[in-house]
Amino acid sequence: ISRSSQTASQEGKQVGEEKGGFEARLNQTVIRSLEDGTGHVVSITIPKPGVGIPEGARSVIYQHLGARGEVLEVSGPNQGNAFSFPEGEVSIGASWEGQTQSQLPNVAQPVTMKYIYTYESDEQVLGKTCARISFTSEPVEFQVPLPDGRGASNVKTASDGTMWFDNQAGCLVKLELTTRTKPQVGAMSFDIENQTIQELVS
Numbered sequence: 001i002s003r004s005s006q007t008a009s010q011e012g013k014q015v016g017e018e019k020g021g022f023e024a025r026l027n028q029t030v031i032r033s034l035e036d037g038t039g040h041v042v043s044i045t046i047p048k049p050g051v052g053i054p055e056g057a058r059s060v061i062y063q064h065l066g067a068r069g070e071v072l073e074v075s076g077p078n079q080g081n082a083f084s085f086p087e088g089e090v091s092i093g094a095s096w097e098g099q100t101q102s103q104l105p106n107v108a109q110p111v112t113m114k115y116i117y118t119y120e121s122d123e124q125v126l127g128k129t130c131a132r133i134s135f136t137s138e139p140v141e142f143q144v145p146l147p148d149g150r151g152a153s154n155v156k157t158a159s160d161g162t163m164w165f166d167n168q169a170g171c172l173v174k175l176e177l178t179t180r181t182k183p184q185v186g187a188m189s190f191d192i193e194n195q196t197i198q199e200l201v202s
Contacts, residue, residue, distance in 0.1 A: 003195045010188050023048045026198065037067030071100060083135070083163065083172075084115065094119050113159065114138045123164060126200060130164035130173050146185065157181040173200045 003021035007014055024047040032040040043061045047053050062075035068084045084098020095118045101110040120132045139158040146153055161177035175198040183190045 001197045004193065006190060006192045008188060008190050015188075022050060022053060025201075038072065039065050041065055068098070070098060084117070085165075086117075086119075090119050092119055092121055111140055111142055111157075113140055113157075115159075120162075125164040125174050128166045128169070128173050130166050132162060132164055134160075134162050136160040144183070154184045155181060156184075171200065172198070174198065 001021070001023050004019065006016075006018045008016040024045050027044045027046070029042050029044075030039050031042055034040075041063045043063065044058060045061075046058045049055045049057070060075075062073075063071055064073040066072050068087065070084045084096070084100075086094070086096045090096070095116055097114065097116055099112055099114045101112050115135050115137050117133055117135045120134055123130055123132045125132075137159045139156055141154065141156045143152040144155050145151075157179065159177060159179040161175065163172055163176075164174040165171070166173050175196065177196040177198075179194045179196075181190075181192040181194075183192070
C-alpha cells in the first residue's frame, strides 16, 4: 500500500493540497544466487486498477544485490526497496550504517542516501518471529533541472521507518517506510510525503 500527500506553499502561505495512493502486489523472484553471496532478483509490481491506473499496468525491476542486501546494479531509475544488513552477528540495541543509490529522472548523478539501522527487539509479526529494525536516513539535498530549462529546483529528501525481518526464512515480513521530499522552485515550496506499507503474503 502506498499513500502520498502534497502541500504547496507560496511565501509561507498554503496554496494547494493533494492526496493519493494505490495498492499493489509485489512479486520478487531470485533468479540466480552466486557463491560470493550476491544474488539476481526480478521484482514485478502489479497495482490494482483505479483512477489513473489502467488494467494490466505493471513495472519490472531487475536488481543485482550484494551479500548485505545492498544494490549493486539496477535496471531502472527506481531501485526498489533495498536495505543493508550487518556484516556479522549483532545483539538487540546494536546499530550499523548502510547506503543506497537512486537514479532520479533529470538528475545526472545518482543520489546517495546514507542510513543508520538499529536492531530494536524481537517481535511476533504475521505469525513469525522477527527482528524489529528501525532505520533513518541523513537528509540529502540536490538540484533538479526545471522542465522548461529555466533554472533548477532545490530538493531536500529524507526517509525513515521500521522493518521486521525473519532471520529463519531470510526474508522481509513487514516494512513501514516514510519519505519526505521538499522541492523549492522560486517562491513556491512543496512538502511531499510518501508512505509505504509492505507485508509478506506468501
